[in-house]
Amino acid sequence: ACGGSGGGTTASEAPSAGAGSEAPKGGLKVGLAFDVGGRGDKSFNDAAYAGLEKAKTDLNADIKELSPAADGSNRGDLLRQLADAGYNPIIGVGFAYGDDIKKTAAEYPDIQFAVVDSASNGPNVTGLLFAEEQGSYLAGVAAATKSKTNHVGFVGGVENDLIKKFEAGFVAGVKSVKPDDKIDIKYLTPDGDFSGFKAPDKGKVAAEKMYQDGADIVYHASGDSGLGVFQAAAAAKKKAIGVDSDQRQTVKETDLQPVIMTSMLKRVDVGVFEFIKAFQGGAKGGTNITYDLKVDGVGLSTTGGEIDDIKDKLDAAKKDIVDGKITVPSKP
Amino acid sequence: MTRLGKYHVALLGVAALILLMSLVRVVSGQNDITSSGTFAAALLLAVPIGLAGLGGLWAERAGVVNIGLEGMMVLGTWFAGWAGYQWGAVAALLAGLLGGALGGLIHAVATVTFGVDHIISGVAINLLGPGITRFLSEVFYKDGTAAADAGAGFTGSPAITSPAPSPSLPLLSDGPDLLGKLEGTHWFLLSDLAGILRGLTHEVNVLVILAVLLLPLTYFVLWRTAFGLRLRSAGENPWAAESLGVNVYRIKYIAVVISGAFAGLGGVFLVFVSTKYVEGQTQGRGFIGLAAMIFGNWRPGGLAIGSSLFGYASGLQLRSTGAITSFFLFGAVLLLAYLIIRVRRMLSPERPAELAARSAREYTLMAAAAAGTVVLFWLWLTVDQLPNEFVFITPHVLTLLVLLVASQRLRMPKADGVRYRRGEQH
Amino acid sequence: MSADTLATVKPAVELEGITKRFPGVIANHDIRITVQQGTVHAIVGENGAGKSTLMKILYGMQKPDEGTIRVNGEEVSFRTPSDAIDVGIGMVHQHFMLADNLTVLENIVLGAEPKKGGRLDTASARKRITELAENHGLRVDPDRLVEDLGVGDRQRVEILKVLYRGARILILDEPTAVLVPQEVEELFQNLRELKADGLTVIFISHKLDEVLGIADAITVIRRGTTVASVDPGEVTARQLAELMVGSELPTPETRESTVTDVVTLRVAQVTMEADGYHAAADLAKLREEGKRLLLDDVSFEIHRGEILGIAGVEGNGQSELIEAIMGIRPAHGGIELDGQDISEWSTLRRRESGIGYIPEDRHRQGLLLEASLWENRVLGHQTRKPARSGIWIDRRASKADTERIIKEYDVRTPSVDTLALALSGGNQQKLIVGREMSGEPRFLIAAHPTRGVDVGAQAAIWDHLRNARAAGLAVLLISADLDELIGLSDTLRVIYRGRLVAALDPSDITPERLGGYMTGAIAGDEET
Amino acid sequence: MPAGLNRALFTVAGAVIAIVLAIAISSVAIIAAGASPLDAFAAFFDFGATPRAVSNGIATFLNRAVPLFIAGLAVAVGFRMNLFNIGVEGQYRLAAIVAAYVGSTFQAPAPIQIAVIIVVAAAVGGLYALIPAVMKVTRGVNEVIATIMLNYIAINLTSYLVRGPFAGQRAAGQLTTTTPQLPESAMFPNLNFLFDGFGLLPPTRGGGLWGFLIVAIVLGVVVWVLLERTRFGFNVKASGLNGPAALASGVNPKTMVIAAMVLSGAIAGLIGLPEILGDKGAFNSNFTAGLGFLGIAVALLGRNKPVGIAIAALLFAFLDRAQGALQIANVPPSVITIMQGVIVLLVVVANEVTNRLALRLEERRAAQELGRNTPVEVAA
Numbered sequence A: 001a002c003g004g005s006g007g008g009t010t011a012s013e014a015p016s017a018g019a020g021s022e023a024p025k026g027g028l029k030v031g032l033a034f035d036v037g038g039r040g041d042k043s044f045n046d047a048a049y050a051g052l053e054k055a056k057t058d059l060n061a062d063i064k065e066l067s068p069a070a071d072g073s074n075r076g077d078l079l080r081q082l083a084d085a086g087y088n089p090i091i092g093v094g095f096a097y098g099d100d101i102k103k104t105a106a107e108y109p110d111i112q113f114a115v116v117d118s119a120s121n122g123p124n125v126t127g128l129l130f131a132e133e134q135g136s137y138l139a140g141v142a143a144a145t146k147s148k149t150n151h152v153g154f155v156g157g158v159e160n161d162l163i164k165k166f167e168a169g170f171v172a173g174v175k176s177v178k179p180d181d182k183i184d185i186k187y188l189t190p191d192g193d194f195s196g197f198k199a200p201d202k203g204k205v206a207a208e209k210m211y212q213d214g215a216d217i218v219y220h221a222s223g224d225s226g227l228g229v230f231q232a233a234a235a236a237k238k239k240a241i242g243v244d245s246d247q248r249q250t251v252k253e254t255d256l257q258p259v260i261m262t263s264m265l266k267r268v269d270v271g272v273f274e275f276i277k278a279f280q281g282g283a284k285g286g287t288n289i290t291y292d293l294k295v296d297g298v299g300l301s302t303t304g305g306e307i308d309d310i311k312d313k314l315d316a317a318k319k320d321i322v323d324g325k326i327t328v329p330s331k332p
Numbered sequence B: 001m002t003r004l005g006k007y008h009v010a011l012l013g014v015a016a017l018i019l020l021m022s023l024v025r026v027v028s029g030q031n032d033i034t035s036s037g038t039f040a041a042a043l044l045l046a047v048p049i050g051l052a053g054l055g056g057l058w059a060e061r062a063g064v065v066n067i068g069l070e071g072m073m074v075l076g077t078w079f080a081g082w083a084g085y086q087w088g089a090v091a092a093l094l095a096g097l098l099g100g101a102l103g104g105l106i107h108a109v110a111t112v113t114f115g116v117d118h119i120i121s122g123v124a125i126n127l128l129g130p131g132i133t134r135f136l137s138e139v140f141y142k143d144g145t146a147a148a149d150a151g152a153g154f155t156g157s158p159a160i161t162s163p164a165p166s167p168s169l170p171l172l173s174d175g176p177d178l179l180g181k182l183e184g185t186h187w188f189l190l191s192d193l194a195g196i197l198r199g200l201t202h203e204v205n206v207l208v209i210l211a212v213l214l215l216p217l218t219y220f221v222l223w224r225t226a227f228g229l230r231l232r233s234a235g236e237n238p239w240a241a242e243s244l245g246v247n248v249y250r251i252k253y254i255a256v257v258i259s260g261a262f263a264g265l266g267g268v269f270l271v272f273v274s275t276k277y278v279e280g281q282t283q284g285r286g287f288i289g290l291a292a293m294i295f296g297n298w299r300p301g302g303l304a305i306g307s308s309l310f311g312y313a314s315g316l317q318l319r320s321t322g323a324i325t326s327f328f329l330f331g332a333v334l335l336l337a338y339l340i341i342r343v344r345r346m347l348s349p350e351r352p353a354e355l356a357a358r359s360a361r362e363y364t365l366m367a368a369a370a371a372g373t374v375v376l377f378w379l380w381l382t383v384d385q386l387p388n389e390f391v392f393i394t395p396h397v398l399t400l401l402v403l404l405v406a407s408q409r410l411r412m413p414k415a416d417g418v419r420y421r422r423g424e425q426h
Numbered sequence C: 001m002s003a004d005t006l007a008t009v010k011p012a013v014e015l016e017g018i019t020k021r022f023p024g025v026i027a028n029h030d031i032r033i034t035v036q037q038g039t040v041h042a043i044v045g046e047n048g049a050g051k052s053t054l055m056k057i058l059y060g061m062q063k064p065d066e067g068t069i070r071v072n073g074e075e076v077s078f079r080t081p082s083d084a085i086d087v088g089i090g091m092v093h094q095h096f097m098l099a100d101n102l103t104v105l106e107n108i109v110l111g112a113e114p115k116k117g118g119r120l121d122t123a124s125a126r127k128r129i130t131e132l133a134e135n136h137g138l139r140v141d142p143d144r145l146v147e148d149l150g151v152g153d154r155q156r157v158e159i160l161k162v163l164y165r166g167a168r169i170l171i172l173d174e175p176t177a178v179l180v181p182q183e184v185e186e187l188f189q190n191l192r193e194l195k196a197d198g199l200t201v202i203f204i205s206h207k208l209d210e211v212l213g214i215a216d217a218i219t220v221i222r223r224g225t226t227v228a229s230v231d232p233g234e235v236t237a238r239q240l241a242e243l244m245v246g247s248e249l250p251t252p253e254t255r256e257s258t259v260t261d262v263v264t265l266r267v268a269q270v271t272m273e274a275d276g277y278h279a280a281a282d283l284a285k286l287r288e289e290g291k292r293l294l295l296d297d298v299s300f301e302i303h304r305g306e307i308l309g310i311a312g313v314e315g316n317g318q319s320e321l322i323e324a325i326m327g328i329r330p331a332h333g334g335i336e337l338d339g340q341d342i343s344e345w346s347t348l349r350r351r352e353s354g355i356g357y358i359p360e361d362r363h364r365q366g367l368l369l370e371a372s373l374w375e376n377r378v379l380g381h382q383t384r385k386p387a388r389s390g391i392w393i394d395r396r397a398s399k400a401d402t403e404r405i406i407k408e409y410d411v412r413t414p415s416v417d418t419l420a421l422a423l424s425g426g427n428q429q430k431l432i433v434g435r436e437m438s439g440e441p442r443f444l445i446a447a448h449p450t451r452g453v454d455v456g457a458q459a460a461i462w463d464h465l466r467n468a469r470a471a472g473l474a475v476l477l478i479s480a481d482l483d484e485l486i487g488l489s490d491t492l493r494v495i496y497r498g499r500l501v502a503a504l505d506p507s508d509i510t511p512e513r514l515g516g517y518m519t520g521a522i523a524g525d526e527e528t
Numbered sequence D: 001m002p003a004g005l006n007r008a009l010f011t012v013a014g015a016v017i018a019i020v021l022a023i024a025i026s027s028v029a030i031i032a033a034g035a036s037p038l039d040a041f042a043a044f045f046d047f048g049a050t051p052r053a054v055s056n057g058i059a060t061f062l063n064r065a066v067p068l069f070i071a072g073l074a075v076a077v078g079f080r081m082n083l084f085n086i087g088v089e090g091q092y093r094l095a096a097i098v099a100a101y102v103g104s105t106f107q108a109p110a111p112i113q114i115a116v117i118i119v120v121a122a123a124v125g126g127l128y129a130l131i132p133a134v135m136k137v138t139r140g141v142n143e144v145i146a147t148i149m150l151n152y153i154a155i156n157l158t159s160y161l162v163r164g165p166f167a168g169q170r171a172a173g174q175l176t177t178t179t180p181q182l183p184e185s186a187m188f189p190n191l192n193f194l195f196d197g198f199g200l201l202p203p204t205r206g207g208g209l210w211g212f213l214i215v216a217i218v219l220g221v222v223v224w225v226l227l228e229r230t231r232f233g234f235n236v237k238a239s240g241l242n243g244p245a246a247l248a249s250g251v252n253p254k255t256m257v258i259a260a261m262v263l264s265g266a267i268a269g270l271i272g273l274p275e276i277l278g279d280k281g282a283f284n285s286n287f288t289a290g291l292g293f294l295g296i297a298v299a300l301l302g303r304n305k306p307v308g309i310a311i312a313a314l315l316f317a318f319l320d321r322a323q324g325a326l327q328i329a330n331v332p333p334s335v336i337t338i339m340q341g342v343i344v345l346l347v348v349v350a351n352e353v354t355n356r357l358a359l360r361l362e363e364r365r366a367a368q369e370l371g372r373n374t375p376v377e378v379a380a
């Protein structure tokens, strides 16, 4: 029932039924702590949950997922509560868990941890990294190729280093096709003020300006604010590029779907599921697993078929990256 | 000064401002300063602030401080989203109004019936708003519900069906779009006027029109009707009102519930803009609205100025980082104008008595103004890209600066925030 | 009286067995009063006797616990003032009930607004008000803000409010407390006209000669119950007072003079602008430009052992003068205390150097109502013994000293930890007087020291002032009670529109003549 | 003082009734969510099965209470003077980053290092609060607007500082922006030894039980003494109860506004330190925000008195701690926020009601002692 492109999950039952004390001894007990916003955000967190749910159905895992308080002050406590309740492995979703996972992992050396979007920082910690810049590079290639005005834009939700990765990749992608293209860049809020992910109106104003100035494709990495970007695109009869999941499918507004030329996919669900599977197979932490173009951890969605005509070009770019001919910068 | 005189001065002020903006635009080449897009964005961003402020105005004119606007607005957004995806825009409007009014009702019960400190009650409502809405999402939008299938999650509702229409002014801002054409020429003053007018008339959401109409309506109701007189008297001297047979409790209840409804309406507007409820989309606008109302001296006109200023600065900031640097030029020109006026007054033969002896302070002020002009001008010339963080704070800094400069004759309703109990005089 | 009701003219108001209890206090107990139509009926009694409570009951603001009310023969039961207004009762309250930021017109029509098509019909309201004002000689400008009105005007607005509602029975609770004799006379003229039109007036006052002058009937209330109904023709003020309190009326007579020739306070050319203080403003020029001055060239001296009284209609600069001397509001000119220039000093330093201050409004400036009595004792003495020790507040010494004040000044209170709001006005005032007298001030500002205080407490406060004066205290006395002013002062000055316009000898001035100076009716002659 | 005792009893009774009512209301919500209220309330008290889990829970609970308490104190100092400092939020954020940065630039023996950090934090918080104070005193700018605006400005300033001038080294693959790590000597010693006394395992929770608790307690006592026993406190109280009377008594209102605001800001400056000195060791972009706003609720719930604020902070922290436990019991954790809001409202309503009762009692007592309760029988 969740968004994202997990695929394979079928009708879901109440997620946490059967969790807790009746768990079979020695069975797989997976704990997961979400980032702020928590379960049901139809985005990043839910993508992680889709992976967890898949582990439940495919691996017969006993799962427990916890959402943090609105101010995110209890991330570490959630991890410890899961650890104390006997869950192993435990996954923290979001780079904000980096610090807390480090400490918790040191306190519970017998438990395996994973953190999404942050590097491993302990012998029992697996870093689940995503090469957003590579996916964004492809988005940039698509945008530059498709742009008729040689002018594209990027709207970032919050000006932090994660979103800057998207920007860097996108810009590199655009420049690789048309070095002289104009690229408008706008962030909605500063680092530390996460409201930029929840401001469709601001996204709309920022994108509107870009379209008015002549941009015809705008890429967003701004959570719910992206909705405003799509609206601006629809009003200007231009195109936009979605992020994280295949937004042409997850956005339910029928008038907005056609403006989403493609979306940069970030397969958090795959990352989470693969980690659990590997754990079951006895894998230990201490390393990073990078989900990049090579393993299709990132990529472009094709729903709507709007980028089918430039598939060759995209595949070539992807091949160059996978082969290491191109190194995509992760900082602007 | 007579009423007519005041009105003329206001008009002159607006004209001078537009002239100045036009000048700065031409000199700096930042067309966004007066573009229709900026003004459309300003309107979009000012309306929810204005509606929240209007909510504050109604409550505080009746003597109840309403710091809970934010929470009421949050309730408005949730209910608008919930009703909107099922039954459309009109239902969203009504449900949002009711949601906000519910928050107002809680505030009224606490402050009017139980005499609780108004700030405590407001703070509690600011806690309750997000708590209740998150809870409702967790109950109504959980996996497996029809809403979840339609795209709802714990952090957002499905999109509302049949969104509200956004008409334009025919001929001028649509179709042939005469104003748009004129704006495109970038002529001095003419294009600026055209841009402003087009921004305010092109594809304006009906709720914007409604919200803007609410300002004169509020003025009419509060200052021109019997009910309004009673309401204001409850904020000025409830004991006097009581002694004349006015049911102060009832008036306060009505005012605070309407206050909540207006805050809720601000929430509805946000939902209309986003086409759905998004958790956290109010972003502190209740507080900004309260600030705009105080800025506007508890009056609809002042509130309109306060929220427009904030909306304009936010819109410009979101659209054009470059235009923000031209504020330096703007400030430099303003200071220069101030300096010229001062010097001329200084040199005029009939200077008023109180000025004569104050020359030392006068000179320091003028020196400071001159230095400021130079610094601002220099900043404008040298800085071409401000760090984003400094761009983001434009609206807030501007509000503070205007408050500092504007003479402080704010007068809040005398019995605002005062605990009133029937039969117990203060 | 209307002639159509021949035989059965019902009494306008009959109160029977009215009892009202407040927590711990029985404010009214079995009150019986009959008020005939077309008369002025006075009700007298000491502070806290229950007069205001009774009137609030008659006006529907409070519900009686027992008893019946009949208006024009019909038994009534009021839930709110509107019910009382509906049967033709109107009330002018002891304290003004006006909204400052509204216009006169708005204040008058509030609650009985004429409407036309949904909007307030100001045109017809204005017409009606002007009519009423002309018919009853109550001139006011309907479009002015009440904020800008003087007390006399406010009083007229209050009466117009009542008349506007077509009231036939008027309740006036101490309407004369803030008026000068001329204004009182004007008011009485208005009342007589109203009576001639057949209206009934119920009138409360502490000033017994006024009562005797206007009333057709008098009811005396003592400790919440009616003790007598008398005919004004048959009693003297003295007898009336004895009925009220069971003791003799005190008089504020100063016995022998104690004035010395040592100047304690010298005020020289104190001037204050209306629109905020400008350092080094050119006052001559301001005056020339016709700018309003709140204080205009005020100069006087007060000697050791002297009480200087300042008479004036409220709003003529008294408050500003006090604030200038206390350093609360900046002003131009010189102020010297015992030869030392204190005009640049802070309020705190002035107090420390020996200035005491009994403020005109004890609730606004004199007390922390929600604090205990001993904390109120500390107020204004934070930096002095016994309240202070180092950076600390000396709680024990403060409490002990409060006990002393309670004893010496007969403050009726259960303990020093009682909150100030639980004390009656008179007791609050005694506490303030006691506080300001401690620390042996050299100079005391006494603004309305006995306002709203009953006769017993009044006498006590006068005694304290006299004794301190004998011990060398210099006092600046400001009061609206002209008897008090004339009786206590050694020298009398009149303030009018921010200027001292006359210096008078209290031993040969009558309240009426004094009132003439205060209202500007008699021009100042600057005899010294 | 029986009157005071009476009043205290009333207050406690009122609070208990209010909390019971709040529990009833939240039960309705919990049932509506399809969960069992009993499970939910068990979750509040369920600190875990193992001794380590219990001590972790206790540490979490107390560690949450400490910043809430300090935030409540900061807000209360303003409120005592009728100054509404909504700006605590911005003040502590800015203070935290500057203190964390300054602390990382040098190395000294622990007591000195920590003292410097605390002083810097208080100074920055106080200075930032000085801005609205000066604006109010010189230009009459309403402190509510000024502090609201300054909050946004502070958020942006910290974001600028943490990314720019104050940015520190990060491990590869860490996306959290942060100031340089503080030296070991800056970390406040923890209080984990206390758990031995109860036979519990010392908590493993980051830093365990933060030693800043001690500072908070000392701060509470100091603030109490300052407000209740000193001349300054008296002036604050007088200005708050009756401005004109305070002015007439020689208190300079401008000085008081500045003093109270700066004191409030200085206390606010400490709010972020428990987290930084106890656990994080730096200011980073995940720094806990929103404590300033919660502080308003805590201060008001605690009636602006240190002891009350401590109780309110503990109550809020107790509820907050259950975030995880509730989810493990399948109860929506938003119930906590609802409970906090409802408790604030109901406690103050109950306060009003009991206050009125107590006042009546006191009046009656006063009247009795004066013998005023019996009407005199005159003229039989």
Ligand SMILES: Nc1ncnc2c1ncn2[C@@H]1O[C@H](COP(=O)(O)OP(=O)(O)OP(=O)(O)O)[C@@H](O)[C@H]1O
Residues within 6 Å of the ligand: B423, B424, C022, C023, C025, C026, C027, C045, C046, C047, C048, C049, C050, C051, C052, C053, C054, C094, C424, C452
């Ligand atoms: N609302 C109230 N609550 C409690 N007690 C009250 C209230 N109003 C009046 N009282 C008590 O009733 C007594 C009578 O008060 P009231 O105001 O009627 O006196 P009064 O005769 O008008 O006095 P004054 O001459 O001072 O105006 C007071 O002493 C007071 O103790």
Ligand SMILES: Nc1ncnc2c1ncn2[C@@H]1O[C@H](COP(=O)(O)OP(=O)(O)OP(=O)(O)O)[C@@H](O)[C@H]1O
Residues within 6 Å of the ligand: B423, B424, B425, C047, C048, C421, C422, C423, C424, C425, C426, C451, C452, C453
């Ligand atoms: N609204 C009220 N609520 C509670 N008690 C009241 C109220 N009004 C008056 N009182 C009580 O009445 C007494 C004071 O009333 P009283 O009329 O005697 O004073 P007063 O001389 O009129 O004072 P003032 O002139 O300051 O109004 C006190 O005991 C006070 O507790």
Ligand SMILES: [Mg+2]
Residues within 6 Å of the ligand: C048, C052, C425
């Ligand atoms: Mg009285």
Ligand SMILES: [Mg+2]
Residues within 6 Å of the ligand: C051, C052, C053, C094, C173
């Ligand atoms: Mg009275």
